[in-house]
Amino acid sequence: MSKRILRFLVLLLLAGISACASAALSPAGTWDGVLRDPGYSPSLFRIRLDSAQGSWQGSVVFGSDTVAVASVTRARDSIVLRLPAAAQNGILRGRLSADGRQFEGRYEPGESVTFMAARPGTQDAAAFTAEAMRVEASRHLATSLPDVPAAVPHTDPDSARLITSDIQLFWDAVGRAPPDSLASYLQREYLDRGSVGVRDFIRGRILSAEDLAAMVRDRRARYDSVRAAHVDIARATSAIRAAFRRLKAIYPAAVFPDVYFVVGRFNSGGTASNHGLLIGAEMYRDADAFPAIVSHELIHFQQHYASPTLLEHAFLEGSADFLGEMISGAQINNSARDYGLAHEHILWQEFKAHFADTTFFPWMYGKPPDGRPNDLGYFIGYRIAQAYYDRMADKSRAVRDIIGGGEGRVRQLLEASGYDP
Secondary structure, three states: OOHHHHHHHHHHHHHHHHHHHHHHOOOOEEEEEEEEOOOOOOEEEEEEEEOOOOOOEEEEEEOOEEEEOOEEEEEOOEEEEEOOHHHOOOEEEEEEOOOOOEEEEEEEOOOOOEEEEEOOOOHHHHHHHHHHHHHHHHHHHHHOOOOOOOOOOEOOOOOOOEEOHHHHHHHHHHHHOOHHHHHHHHHHHHHOOOOHHHHHHHHHHHOOHHHHHHHHHHOHHHHHHOHHHHHOHHHHHHHHHHHHHHHHHHOOOOOEOOEEEEOOOOOOOEEEEOOEEEEEHHHOOOHHHHHHHHHHHHHHHHOOOOOOOHHHHHHHHHHHHHHHHHHHOOOOOHHHHHHHHHOHHHHHHHHHOOOOOOOOOOOOOOOOOOOOOOOHHHHHHHHHHHHHHHHOOOHHHHHHHHHHHHHHOHHHHHHHHOOOO
């Protein structure tokens, strides 16, 4: 036998042994790792896999949320974890390393989102998670800032303050920070010195100085492109004041909180807290857009009914669009409205089957996988509120009922509206 043939047989044998060893490695047990999305800070997660019952099962822990995996598929070293609708039908598609120490791949349908994981307590896991642990520490610091007692809203629409000082703090911090110290400058000069509006916006939006710094580094040009709108907020003041007065005219019980214009991470145009209205100013390139989002959040500030089901929550959001448009002349969900009007019957037929759902995706709060625009649930709620208002002879009562969600009985309000396209 020639040396060339002998060498080939040895290599073939070694390859077979390696393949068998790889196939024998089990992914069962726990994996600690990080998700990496360009422009965002890495986030920790934990995977648990088990095949004791004869088929693969598992769960994924994101922060304090544990999501049961809908299905696990394994083919040799390839593993696919499919998450349920509650987790937006995400997919972790990965592969075990040849030595079985690492599990890595990509997260779908995210664009360029990858993950890496290893066994807890190993050097590999420590290396993967070091940066994410620093981010977690930054988040803990951000959320531990002292709280401020809730503010008493004004009954006079002209007494509410429009506060823009946080925007200058943000730009001062970004302008002075060396490239390798952006997070510390944002913590010290923006989050620590910011208004109560900034502190309220940290939760669920800014998250931490590390998270904000990662976004600024990745999308600096986009931040710079909206800076002119920040300078021109004063141009929107009169329109915002006029919207406040219109609400007082159609709903005398209205109260008017202070409005804080802050800078976040391109993930929220606005929200409300018990201190006032919080507007994510970086979301708007034109100051003319501010009256619509402020008006939408102002309506939310008046609403105080529970909305745990899809029908109730769609009405909560859609009615804020409807009344916000009534007082400002514009609304915030034009793409959903245009698509909804063109496909209203089929959307309603689909939506009716999900009234009692307690998860809102894909109708709200995420990009639907079928290419439809975001937040079509807002459109449905808008149209129910509009139908009710149009049908009621007493418009003052209609406004009260819409803001109160029919005293929390949205289904009865829907029946009274006659809405059924």
